[in-house]
Amino acid sequence: MRIAVAGGTGTVGHHVVELARERGHDVASLSRAEGVDLVSGRGLDEALQGVDTVIDVSGINSTATKKAVDFFTNASQNLLAAEKKAGVQHQVVLSIVGIDKATSGLYAGKLVQEDIVRHGGVPWTLLRSTQFHEFVPLVVKTASAGPVVLVPKMFTQPVAAREVAEALVSAAEAGPQGRITDLGGPRLEELDGLVRAYLDRTGQRKKVVEVPLPGLMGKAMRSGALIPAPGAAVGRQTFMEWLEASSGTYRQEK
Incomplete structure (x- = not known):
């Protein structure tokens, strides 16, 4: 299968590219560094020539609602238009668990993306996952x-992130399924505890101050609304296992 990965150089995207190639697929990575701009549409028509399936793990590093909505609106519409021109048969999209309960910032953008994909005319599969390690x-x-x-x-x-990538590649191989089972990690955690563990492991002497955020987003964070519902798929690697495996890299980068 010929697969294009939108956001193929990102946190999940590089795993998707690697895993899909390991499974024998012909893979094209789509990113600005590789000459493709989802927001402007530059390079998309050429990049999707002969592509059967698109896996969209693109994103934006911003918590501003307008920026997130604008990004996902433009990127999703441009991607769908190019997919139709190229005859793409399946689009797999990564979203976030709980976005219905926290409709601001990045989550607002992902809600717009989901709606565009559902009504975009290209058969689709949607996976919502929790935050990555x-x-x-x-x-x-x-x-x-x-x-x-x-x-x-x-x-x-x-x-x-690699387990999310595994789920996305498997979804691409299975064909269009609509919204599939949400995916979360193996342990319920409190974010401040994870931050303290990360700081300790990477040798950073910082004081952690826990702050309840205002608005719907803060309420969703505190209430557990961003946790997968019972029956969701569960990953294997805990945060501490990931930290143990990767802390050497983060020590070098901090």
Whole structure:
């Protein structure tokens, strides 16, 4: 199968590209670094020539609602238009568990993306997953103010990015299925505890201050609304196992 991976250089995307190739598929990675811009549509028509299935794991590094909505609106519409021109038969999309309960920021953008895909005219499969283990170092990077890390009060069930990639490639191989079973990690955790474990493992002396965020997003984080419902698929690797395996890399990068 010829598979194109939108966002193929990202946290999940590079795993998708690698796994799909390991399974014998012909894979094209779509990213700005590789000459394809989803927002403007540049390079999409050429990149999707001969493609059977698109796996969309594209994203934006912003928590601003307007930026997220604009990105996913433009990217999804351009991708669908190019897919129709190229005769793509299946689009697999990665979304986020609980976005119905937290309709702001990135989650608002993903809701728009889901709606566009559902009504876009290309057969689709949608997988919602929880935050990846890499979410924790991202929080430390973006929420640090000197020696302090301001951590949202949040229940989370983080999952390995590679396991999400496995689910996406399997979905591509299975053909269009609509929304499939949500995927979460193996343990329910509190975000502040994960941040403390990460700081300790990487030798960073920072004080963790837990902050309850306002609005629907903060309420969803605190209430457990971003945790998969009973019956969801469960990943294998815990956060601590991931941290043990990857902390050497993060020590070098911090």
